[in-house]
Amino acid sequence: MNTLQLITVLANFSAFLVYVYLIWFVLNLNQKELLNRLCALAFVPFAIWSFAFTFLHSSTSLNVAKLCMNVASIGWCSFPVFAFWFYSAFSHHEKLLKSKSFIATCLLLAAFFTYQQWNGNLIVDLLRQPYGWSSVWAISPKSIGFSTYYILFVVGCMYFALDSERRSNRVRERKQARIFYVSALVSLILGTMTDVILPMLGVGTIPPLADVFILLWAVGLVYAVKRYGFMGLTPATAAEDILSTVADSLMLIGLDGKIVLTNRKVHDLLGYTEEELKGKDIVSIVSGIEMTTVVESGGVYSNETTFLTKGGEQIPVLLSGSVVKDREEEVVGVVLTALDITRRKEMEQELKASEEKYRTLVDHALAGIGIHQDNRIVFANQRMATMLGYTLEELIGLPIADLIHPEERSAVLARAQKRQLGHPEPETYEIRLLKKDGSFFYALISNGLIEYDGRVATLITISDITDTKARKELEEANRELEAFSYSVSHDLRAPLRSMDGFSQMLLEDYADKLDDQGKDYLRRIRAASQRMSQLINDLLTLSRISRADMHFEELNLTAMVEDIAAELRQSQPERDVKFIIEPNVRAYGDSHLLRIVLENLLSNAWKFTSKHKSAIIEFGVKKRDGKTVYFVRDDGAGFDMAYVDKLFVPFQRLHEQDEFEGTGIGLATVQRIVRRHGGTVWAEGEVEKGATFYFTLGE
Amino acid sequence: MDRKFVLLVEDSPDDVELTLRALSKSDTTAEVIVAHDGVEALGFLYGTGAYAGRNTSVMPAIVFLDLKLPRINGFEVLERIRSDERIKLLPVVILTSSNEEKDLIRSYELGANSYVCKPVDFTEFSNAICQLGLYWLFLNESPMKENE
Numbered sequence: 074m075n076t077l078q079l080i081t082v083l084a085n086f087s088a089f090l091v092y093v094y095l096i097w098f099v100l101n102l103n104q105k106e107l108l109n110r111l112c113a114l115a116f117v118p119f120a121i122w123s124f125a126f127t128f129l130h131s132s133t134s135l136n137v138a139k140l141c142m143n144v145a146s147i148g149w150c151s152f153p154v155f156a157f158w159f160y161s162a163f164s165h166h167e168k169l170l171k172s173k174s175f176i177a178t179c180l181l182l183a184a185f186f187t188y189q190q191w192n193g194n195l196i197v198d199l200l201r202q203p204y205g206w207s208s209v210w211a212i213s214p215k216s217i218g219f220s221t222y223y224i225l226f227v228v229g230c231m232y233f234a235l236d237s238e239r240r241s242n243r244v245r246e247r248k249q250a251r252i253f254y255v256s257a258l259v260s261l262i263l264g265t266m267t268d269v270i271l272p273m274l275g276v277g278t279i280p281p282l283a284d285v286f287i288l289l290w291a292v293g294l295v296y297a298v299k300r301y302g303f304m305g306l307t308p309a310t311a312a313e314d315i316l317s318t319v320a321d322s323l324m325l326i327g328l329d330g331k332i333v334l335t336n337r338k339v340h341d342l343l344g345y346t347e348e349e350l351k352g353k354d355i356v357s358i359v360s361g362i363e364m365t366t367v368v369e370s371g372g373v374y375s376n377e378t379t380f381l382t383k384g385g386e387q388i389p390v391l392l393s394g395s396v397v398k399d400r401e402e403e404v405v406g407v408v409l410t411a412l413d414i415t416r417r418k419e420m421e422q423e424l425k426a427s428e429e430k431y432r433t434l435v436d437h438a439l440a441g442i443g444i445h446q447d448n449r450i451v452f453a454n455q456r457m458a459t460m461l462g463y464t465l466e467e468l469i470g471l472p473i474a475d476l477i478h479p480e481e482r483s484a485v486l487a488r489a490q491k492r493q494l495g496h497p498e499p500e501t502y503e504i505r506l507l508k509k510d511g512s513f514f515y516a517l518i519s520n521g522l523i524e525y526d527g528r529v530a531t532l533i534t535i536s537d538i539t540d541t542k543a544r545k546e547l548e549e550a551n552r553e554l555e556a557f558s559y560s561v562s563h564d565l566r567a568p569l570r571s572m573d574g575f576s577q578m579l580l581e582d583y584a585d586k587l588d589d590q591g592k593d594y595l596r597r598i599r600a601a602s603q604r605m606s607q608l609i610n611d612l613l614t615l616s617r618i619s620r621a622d623m624h625f626e627e628l629n630l631t632a633m634v635e636d637i638a639a640e641l642r643q644s645q646p647e648r649d650v651k652f653i654i655e656p657n658v659r660a661y662g663d664s665h666l667l668r669i670v671l672e673n674l675l676s677n678a679w680k681f682t683s684k685h686k687s688a689i690i691e692f693g694v695k696k697r698d699g700k701t702v703y704f705v706r707d708d709g710a711g712f713d714m715a716y717v718d719k720l721f722v723p724f725q726r727l728h729e730q731d732e733f734e735g736t737g738i739g740l741a742t743v744q745r746i747v748r749r750h751g752g753t754v755w756a757e758g759e760v761e762k763g764a765t766f767y768f769t770l771g772e
Numbered sequence: 773m774d775r776k777f778v779l780l781v782e783d784s785p786d787d788v789e790l791t792l793r794a795l796s797k798s799d800t801t802a803e804v805i806v807a808h809d810g811v812e813a814l815g816f817l818y819g820t821g822a823y824a825g826r827n828t829s830v831m832p833a834i835v836f837l838d839l840k841l842p843r844i845n846g847f848e849v850l851e852r853i854r855s856d857e858r859i860k861l862l863p864v865v866i867l868t869s870s871n872e873e874k875d876l877i878r879s880y881e882l883g884a885n886s887y888v889c890k891p892v893d894f895t896e897f898s899n900a901i902c903q904l905g906l907y908w909l910f911l912n913e914s915p916m917k918e919n920e
Contacts, residue, residue, distance in 0.1 A: 567869050568786075
């Protein structure tokens with residue numbers, strides 16, 4: 074065996090060994106991945122080929138050489154197919170591989186040409202050369218067919234590689250495709266030259282080393298796979314990916330506290346390069362870290378600390394660590410992740426500042442501010458406590474009912490409850506608030522719904538309006554009105570008494586000196602002064618009603634009406650009047666004032682039915698537009714609806730004095746009381762058919 | 773000296789006239805001393821001013837006191853009477869035009885023995901005064917006697 078032959082043989086054999094190694098290596102990278110399997114499969118023909126060529130070139134007998142060439146043909150006839158499969162899978166044309174007919178065609182083609190070679194139809198002879206054997210190719214349709222098959226599949230591979238390089242938007246995949254393309258092209262051109270073209274041209278002096286050249290391709294493939302991985306997510310590539318792309322800073326630290334690995338985020342954050350960091354002691358970067366603490370924490374270590382950058386700047390970070398163990402479950406290092414919390418720290422600071430601002434605002438507000446939930450005070454500022462005469466401690470937890478003037482309590486509580494249920498209720502209104510010592514003051518209260526402790530609550534703001542200008546003016550006006558009424562009550566009546574008294578004296582003492590007309594005049598003076606007195610009384614009543622304090626409570630109107638009806642009957646027992654009173658009519662209002670309303674309406678009905686022989690007076694309640702409407706109806710004199718507007722005007726009368734007595738103040742009084750209850754009053758009537766008076770009370 | 777008499781504190785001459793007339797109708801021949809304002813009333817009771825030298829051991833059986841008076845009003849007069857050891861037991865009837873509830877309550881608070889609102893109707897007025905005169909002068913036992 075000469076030197077040249079030995080080189081050829083050794084080259085082939087080493088190529089075989091490399092192929093076997095590459096198959097093992099690729100499968101070992103990731104056995105389950107289709108691409109790895111196909112890659113390994115593509116190497117198998119080359120391994121067979123180079124193994125057979127080792128013996129081919131070392132054999133001396135033509136027959137042995139031919140047998141070796143036939144064995145090698147299993148490799149060189151099938152590799153285009155397997156390579157094509159690999160390239161189609163790599164370039165996302167897996168669909169081809171799913172087609173059974175395609176697979177079968179490929180395998181049949183490979184088998185067909187192998188069969189042709191075994192029958193001596195492709196390489197027809199082998200010539201003894203100094204390096205071993207050179208091939209003599211048949212020039213026949215079958216050999217041309219083989220060339221076509223071979224070229225088609227190889228071009229197909231190249232096309233897929235190019236296509237993939239062009240189309241993929243992943244850098245890694247594009248780089249891989251480029252390697253696949255270039256390595257294949259170089260090795261195939263060289264291999265085709267030495268093994269096919271030169272022999273076909275009759276040049277046998279160059280050794281056929283296609284299988285060796287193809288090694289370039291194989292190594293290219295493996296390098297690409299190893300360097301860039303395949304699309305399939307392998308833990309190794311994933312780890313690398315994660316390491317480079319996570320938003321957190323990530324560092325791998327050895328047990329000695331030296332930095333082993335860092336990701337880009339760390340470099341960005343600290344201003345160091347990867348090289349500068351490698352081997353650096355972690356303590357010089359993370360203040361106050363102790364490796365033993367991290368390791369002893371076992372799995373989870375978390376701590377707020379600061380990073381020291383290259384520029385000497387301190388960055389607040391949230392550091393978490395976990396230990397890394399080897400296969401023997403022994404701790405070999407620590408992974409530290411750091412989250413830059415500069416922004417969070419700033420926000421915390423801002424929040425604290427903002428919270429402090431509002432707290433100061435609430436604490437120093439001139440208004441009382443508080444929150445109530447489930448009818449109890451759950452929060453209050455000092456001002457509110459001071460206004461109500463409690464200490465803050467006493468106020469928190471106090472039922473709000475204790476803070477409201479008893480006369481308004483039920484109405485206010487009902488309103489608060491409705492508001493919390495989502496009904497639209499007035500937000501701001503005047504209220505009398507009760508202090509701890511039992512005294513009360515006028516306040517303006519504003520209510521707003523908020524969420525407190527995850528549930529609905531009411532935020533209240535209270536300002537003391539006892540001393541506000543408007544209230545003072547109102548009180549002043551009230552005082553003046555009171556003084557006026559007082560003076561009316563005293564001074565207007567006294568002259569009337571004189572008029573009446575002296576007229577009477579004249580009638581008594583000077584009766585003989587007066588004729589009938591004179592006496593009649595005196596009687597008229599007396600009647601007028603008495604009527605004036607009645608007017609004054611009614612006027613005072615009206616004014617008193619406007620000022621009277623209201624005491625709201627549940628009332629039984631039916632009982633009141635029955636009472637009044639009995640009184641009316643007693644006053645004129647001879648009259649034939651039938652009362653129809655609806656049982657159990659209830660209302661919420663001031664009992665004294667509502668009694669005045671009913672007295673006025675019923676005595677009106679009584680009065681205006683007096684000219685009829687018999688009468689029916691009715692009292693009841695009905696619903697109109699969802700509102701409760703009370704009514705008093707009679708079948709008496711009635712009135713002309715044209716004058717309905719004048720009914721409620723004080724001193725306005727629709728009947729003449731000697732027809733029906735009255736001062737014209739009753740209905741005005743009724744209207745004022747009803748309005749003070751938040752309701753309205755109106756009337757319907759017809760002359761000689763009766764009248765109906767309706768009224769509502771605020772809900 | 774033993775005769776019972778009335779102290780009428782009233783600023784309106786008309787009302788004085790009407791009251792006197794009503795009393796004269798009631799068959800009581802009781803004397804009526806009229807004071808036209810609070811100062812005069814107190815002067816009579818203490819024996820000062822126009823009444824200086826009056827025998828203050830002689831006291832009226834009843835004081836008819838109007839509330840609205842010039843200078844010192846009825847409430848003040850009542851207050852002074854009730855705060856003075858010598859005359860605090862003197863029966864005082866408030867006789868006024870006012871039917872204001874607060875006047876009524878204040879009068880009783882200050883220790884009035886009775887409160888009568890003067891009716892405008894003279895007939896009613898007469899009746900009221902007659903009854904008052906009869907009651908306070910003849911029916912009622914005055915504690916002031918013991919002082920005499």
